[in-house]
Structures are given as C-alpha cells and as structure tokens.
Amino acid sequence: MRTRWRAGAALSALSVSLVLWGALSAGAAAQSIFDFDDWMQRIDDGSQDLQRHIAARKREAATDAAREIEQLYGLMEKYFEKRTDSADAVRISREGRELAALLQKDLAGQRFASAKTKALEIAHGCRGCHIQYKPL
Numbered sequence: 001m002r003t004r005w006r007a008g009a010a011l012s013a014l015s016v017s018l019v020l021w022g023a024l025s026a027g028a029a030a031q032s033i034f035d036f037d038d039w040m041q042r043i044d045d046g047s048q049d050l051q052r053h054i055a056a057r058k059r060e061a062a063t064d065a066a067r068e069i070e071q072l073y074g075l076m077e078k079y080f081e082k083r084t085d086s087a088d089a090v091r092i093s094r095e096g097r098e099l100a101a102l103l104q105k106d107l108a109g110q111r112f113a114s115a116k117t118k119a120l121e122i123a124h125g126c127r128g129c130h131i132q133y134k135p136l
Contacts, residue, residue: 035079036076036079039072039075039076043069043072044126046068047065047069047119047123047126048123050065050069050119051116051119051120053065054119057112059107059108062107066100066107066119069122073096073097073100074093076089076096077090077093077097092125096122096126099122100122102118103115
C-alpha cells in the first residue's frame, strides 16, 4: 500500500513539475515575442527619427539613430535565425542591418541624398516584413 502511495505521490510531483516547466517555457517564449515587438517598434520610431535628422542634416543625431537601428536589426536577425520558418525575415533583418551600417558611412561622408535613400529602404523593409511576421 505504501509503495502505491509513494508511486502516486511521485507521479503527482512529476506532473506538477512538468506543468510548471511548461508554464515557464511558455513565459520565456512570450517574453521573446514581447522583446521582438519592442525591437520592431523601436526600429519604426528610429526610422522616422532617422529620416527627420537626415532631412535636417543633423549628422550626429542621424548617425546615432542609424547605429541603434543596426543593433536592433542584429537582435531581430538572431531572433529569426532560431525559427525554422523565417528565412525571409532573416534576410530582411540582415539587409536592414547592412543598410543601417552603410547609411552611417554615407553620413560620415556627408552624402545625405544617399543616406536618405537608404533610410527609405529601411522604412519600406519594415512594412514588407510586418505583413508576415508582426506578432502583436
């Protein structure tokens, strides 16, 4: 009788552990989705700031915005590389990161027309990716 009780208690403890593990795993996944949504919003806001700074020829402010966009696209690229169904999103993230890096070089050389073109490409890339991948 005691053996059955111990076995039942062990199974109950295992069930509780699995439920808790599942909840924690779901929480971790949800947190990464929230992080991803935050990154997208920051890229969108930063892209608008970037375009305004370029139009006003505020090189330092535009460079700071482009640097942040480059870092955020790097985070998104890593996020999508972990998913198996996201080859396009990895590509779009990589292209956005590369555009932001090139844009910084344009700004350093005071090539504002070229920087503006790249900033618009970043903004259009956001819209294209949102259709399929925006989680919230």
